[in-house]
Structure formats: C-alpha cells, structure tokens
Amino acid sequence: MNILLIGATSAIAKAVSRLYAERNARLFLIARNEARLKVLADDLTVRGAQSVDFHVMDLADTENHANAVSNAKSALENIDLALICHGSLPDQETCESDFEQAAQEIKVNGLSVISLCTEISKLLKEKKSGTIAVITSVAGDRGRQSNFIYGASKSMVSTYLQGLRGKLLPHDVHILDIRPGLVDSPMTAGLEKGVLWSSPESIATKIVNSIDKKKHTVYVPGYWRIIMATVRSIPEVLFKRMKF
Amino acid sequence: MQLHGWGRFPRKDANLLEPSSPESFLEIVSEKEIAGSLIARGAGRSYGDSALADTVLSSRFLDSFLEINSTNDTIRCGAGVSMDTLLKVVIPYGLFLPVLPGTKYVSVGGAIAADIHGKNHHQDGSFCDHVERFSLLLSSGKTIECSPTENKDAFCATCGGMGLTGVILEVTLKLEKVPSVTIQRKSIPAANLEECMDLIEENEESKHSVAWVDCLAKGEELGRSVLHLAEHSQIGTKEYRSRKGPSIPFSTPSFLINKFTTQLFNNSLYKLRKQTAKRRSVNYDAYFFPLDNIRNWNRLYGGKGFIQYQLVLPLETARSGLREIIDRVSESGKGSFISVLKKFGNKNENLLSFPIAGYTLTLDFKNEKKVFPLLKQLDEIVLANKGRLYLAKDSRMSEDVFKSSYLSWEKFLEIKTELDPECRFASLQSTRLGLT
Numbered sequence: 001m002n003i004l005l006i007g008a009t010s011a012i013a014k015a016v017s018r019l020y021a022e023r024n025a026r027l028f029l030i031a032r033n034e035a036r037l038k039v040l041a042d043d044l045t046v047r048g049a050q051s052v053d054f055h056v057m058d059l060a061d062t063e064n065h066a067n068a069v070s071n072a073k074s075a076l077e078n079i080d081l082a083l084i085c086h087g088s089l090p091d092q093e094t095c096e097s098d099f100e101q102a103a104q105e106i107k108v109n110g111l112s113v114i115s116l117c118t119e120i121s122k123l124l125k126e127k128k129s130g131t132i133a134v135i136t137s138v139a140g141d142r143g144r145q146s147n148f149i150y151g152a153s154k155s156m157v158s159t160y161l162q163g164l165r166g167k168l169l170p171h172d173v174h175i176l177d178i179r180p181g182l183v184d185s186p187m188t189a190g191l192e193k194g195v196l197w198s199s200p201e202s203i204a205t206k207i208v209n210s211i212d213k214k215k216h217t218v219y220v221p222g223y224w225r226i227i228m229a230t231v232r233s234i235p236e237v238l239f240k241r242m243k244f
Numbered sequence: 245m246q247l248h249g250w251g252r253f254p255r256k257d258a259n260l261l262e263p264s265s266p267e268s269f270l271e272i273v274s275e276k277e278i279a280g281s282l283i284a285r286g287a288g289r290s291y292g293d294s295a296l297a298d299t300v301l302s303s304r305f306l307d308s309f310l311e312i313n314s315t316n317d318t319i320r321c322g323a324g325v326s327m328d329t330l331l332k333v334v335i336p337y338g339l340f341l342p343v344l345p346g347t348k349y350v351s352v353g354g355a356i357a358a359d360i361h362g363k364n365h366h367q368d369g370s371f372c373d374h375v376e377r378f379s380l381l382l383s384s385g386k387t388i389e390c391s392p393t394e395n396k397d398a399f400c401a402t403c404g405g406m407g408l409t410g411v412i413l414e415v416t417l418k419l420e421k422v423p424s425v426t427i428q429r430k431s432i433p434a435a436n437l438e439e440c441m442d443l444i445e446e447n448e449e450s451k452h453s454v455a456w457v458d459c460l461a462k463g464e465e466l467g468r469s470v471l472h473l474a475e476h477s478q479i480g481t482k483e484y485r486s487r488k489g490p491s492i493p494f495s496t497p498s499f500l501i502n503k504f505t506t507q508l509f510n511n512s513l514y515k516l517r518k519q520t521a522k523r524r525s526v527n528y529d530a531y532f533f534p535l536d537n538i539r540n541w542n543r544l545y546g547g548k549g550f551i552q553y554q555l556v557l558p559l560e561t562a563r564s565g566l567r568e569i570i571d572r573v574s575e576s577g578k579g580s581f582i583s584v585l586k587k588f589g590n591k592n593e594n595l596l597s598f599p600i601a602g603y604t605l606t607l608d609f610k611n612e613k614k615v616f617p618l619l620k621q622l623d624e625i626v627l628a629n630k631g632r633l634y635l636a637k638d639s640r641m642s643e644d645v646f647k648s649s650y651l652s653w654e655k656f657l658e659i660k661t662e663l664d665p666e667c668r669f670a671s672l673q674s675t676r677l678g679l680t
Binding site: 022036039040042043046047048186189192 | 265312
C-alpha cells in the first residue's frame, strides 16, 4: 500500500503511520520539522515500512502544495491513501480581536486542507481508486464560545468533504471524515485525563479500521457520535448561554 | 496529578511532565526552577514508590526506534518503548528479547533502572547483562554514553539504580536468535517445597524455569507447587501475538480478597495444574505473560492497593529460610494469590541489582494494617538469612533493612553524588531508604 501522510509528526498521524509500517506499507511523510521527520522515518523503517521518504514544508504555504503532492506521487508511484492530519489549535481570544490571526488559523485548519484535497483528487480521479482521509474535529459539529474559529475551519472542511465524496463517487475514490474527541497527546501532556480521553494508539487503530471498511464519517471513539448528537440537540436559546 | 505504582500504594500528588523528545527532557532537567525531587518514570509498572517524586518525568513519548541491525542482532530505541512493542518489531526478524519480565508492558528504561530478571536468570543473567549501551541525561544537562566499557561506573550504578543517576534516553540492546516463538512447556507438580527445590535443581539445564507456589498450604504440603520449565520450540510460529483478555474496569471491594477466597483460588489452581501437568506447546505470550491477559488486574486488590514482596535468599540459607518464610505466611493466612519461586544464577557487577545466586520468592499482600507487622517479621527472617528485597517491588522497607542487605549502597551513593552533585534525582523510595 502506498500512503501519503500530511502533518505526519502529529500524534495521531504518527500512530497511524506505525500501524501501516507494520503492514509493510510504502510511506511518504510531509511535515514542517525536519529533525522530527527524520526520527519518525527511522522509526517507521525499523517497524517494517517498505520505504519511507519525506518532504519538509509549512502546510500553510498553499502555493507549494502542488509541488509537494507531485513529489509524493513520484516517490510512491501511486497513491492509495492520503491521510491529512495537520492543524493548529488557535488562541480563540486573540482570533476574536485580530482578524489577521483568525484568517491565518482558518487558512491552516481549513483552506490548506481544501487545497491539498484539490491536488490529491486530481491524481486519484485519474487512477480511478484510492482514499482521502481527513482528520477534522468534533469541534466542527457546533460553534462553541470557547473555540469557534477552530470549529468553523473544521466544519468548513467537513462540509467540503461531503460534497467531494459525491463528486468523486463515479471515479471510485473514497472520502473519509474522521472526528476525534479528546486525545491524550504531547499537545495535552500533563493534563489530568478523565474517562473521555483516548490514546493516539487507540484512535489510530480505529482510523485504520474505518479506512479498511470505507466508512464515511467516523467519530473516534464511537461514543463521541452520541455526545455530539446531544450537544447539537440543545436548543439555541439555551446553547447561546453555555460558556463551554 | 495523583500518581501511584502498579501496587496502587502509596500515592502522591505529583507534577507529571511528558516531554516529547530528548531535547525537551534536556530543557526540563536544565531548568533549575523545578523545585523538589525529580525522577523518571517509564510505564509505571514498578509496584511501590520508586517512580514517585515532586516532579515526575514520563518517558512515554520516547517511543521511537532508531535502528535495527540484523547482522549483529542489536536494536536501538527510546527508553519509553515497551517490551510488547519491541517483541512486535523483532519477532519477524527471527529475534527475541534475551530477558523478559512477568509483564510485557514495562518500558526499556524501567527494565534497566530495575535491572529486571526473567525466568531464565539461572542461564542468561538479568536484563542489563544484554544492554550494549545507553545514553544518560545527567542533572547538569549533559548527556553521557554508558556501556560496560565506557563510563563503566555510571553504567553499573544506573543498571538497577532506580533512576537515581539521571534519565535514560536511548538504549542499544543485544537480541537473541530463536528458532520460533512457540514455547515447549513442561509442567511438573511438587508435593511440597523440598520437592519443588529438588526439581528445580535437577532441571537446571532447562532455559526457563519458574514455580507457582501455594503459600497457604500447611504441614506436609507446605510449599506445594507446580514447576514450569520451557524452551523455544525448534518448529513453530514466528509471529508476534498479543492476547486481548478482559479488563478489570474498577477497583473491586477489597473484602473479596480474604483467607477463604485466596485458599479457594490456590487450591483449585494447584489441582487444575496438577491434572494438566504435562508437555505442551504454548505461545510465548501465554507462557511469559499470563497475567497480562487480564488488564488492570491490580484493581482486584481494592482501592487501597496491594504490596508485592519479593525476596531472595542465598543458596546456603535458601532451603531453611524459605521454609520459615512460607511457614510464617501460611500461618498468618494473609496472602497471596500467586506466589512465584525461582532460582537465580550469579549476581552481576551492578551496584543495586537485586539478583544474587539463590532463590527468589514473590508474594502478594492486600494493603491492610495487619499485614505490615507480618512483613516486618519476614524482613527479619530475610536479613537473618543474608537475603534482600527487590527495590522495584518495594514500598515499605526500612532504611536499616536496605543498608544491611544492599552492601554496595555506599559505593552507589559515591557514584550518584559524582553524577548528580546537587541530588536532584530522588524518589519517595530513595528518601525512605536514606539514599537521598
């Protein structure tokens, strides 16, 4: 299997890439930090990957996306799966008073994903097979006071993917929208973790299963579907007063 | 955040840091503002207070492999990699870990810090005898390479040194070629302790050897047991396997563990094992890690946790000493679902490593007031027989008991002071034992 991993050094991407390395996949990694990419590439090679190449770039630079995807294509020959995992967690307060900051966050979490999907879709359409899987977020299910710039970017991507799914159906290209809940990763290190937290490893196992089974939209772990259904069902009159 | 070891006793409110790379470890250790004691923590599988301090540095994100070399059978990885992950990676190469503890969920760093042993200690020594080298982050912020030839003092103090010399970052291990990971197991019942020890001596050529002892049986049957011997099978599977059994979701009420239930359990286990005693092919996972099949089995001992007591007595006093200990335990009726007896080979050069030539016995006790006086009595028997207790299991040994049984402690402290002059690395245990 030939796999393109974007935002490869994120905790979830790392855990997913390890599972595919165990299946002897060929991997192409894209991320910003070269040193961390090198460490991950060695790790995946030891874990059984058939080949590992990487490309260093800041994914906010959408003008370089076409080049990066074409590098991936020439290294992997064929792309069977593209997994898009990059993102940043913005400071909501700053974004509310500084539009430049908000626009930058929307670019990283929203527009850059759409740009990548555009490039990857072209290749997969031509090949008439393959999967694009994107990590979005439960934060995109409803705009909350504490996190709505991030949430809006993610829901933009989710809506985009719904449309893309239909558009690519005739070309046998599969689209998966992955919405993780709370992930116990280096980003949240040191916080007290309650029962709703999941390890990147358990999330990764579920992601790989969902890709194998060609699911459309998955909440990981699954109980987040129920939690978010509840959150969505709260009447706006009440919801607008909720400070979470 | 409240932390505890695998025994869930004692507990401590600690500042838990989970650095994501060796560089961030360096930053934290160089940060002089971190007040109080500092200790590294691997998978949290030591039983007592070895990995509890004011600030605890978790190695869980040091989980990358750097290199596998299949010509000289070595692997290099971060200190946070677990035995389970190592097995998953090395088994397809026809390789295996030369020493495995009773659980696959310990980290490599923890395995070095406790210089753990396996069921083959009598033949292959302990874990650190197969460690080629490791990098050690000192409290000065400097990282040194340690091996049996380079910085040997630091190597011998860190192996078995319970994290008190610094933080182990990257490790190179020597692996073992195996024909398969299928295990040929032979089980032999023994009517009492004497018979069991005779059987162990007779079967020393067997690579793996461990006995399950019923420590509640009395009189003629004192120490009745089943000895499990094992070798890697010449023909068999070369596939990694990890069983996924049930999980104990919460602490069960501790009154469920009492004289009657433990007796019932030990009785039925002994009878079952006796009936099924024979040669069998089993997967390595079932032979080496029987308890891993029940996740969070430590919760069975209730909210207050439990104490694991592992002792070793030298060969010359082992027979009478063990008899006295098992006698005392069976008389008390306190104890122990599963007690494990095993013969150790010779000791190594590491200063605080537990194994010495002799017999080791492991006992579990529910954490209750009445058990502490009993353990004190056992301490006395152990000391009188020139034995010692395993630091990775310990949560209550006194400074006196430690210092009169680990005779190299002064030499250890000398090297620790050289490596960590301000004594920043300390745990609840090291303070209790008078090392920091």
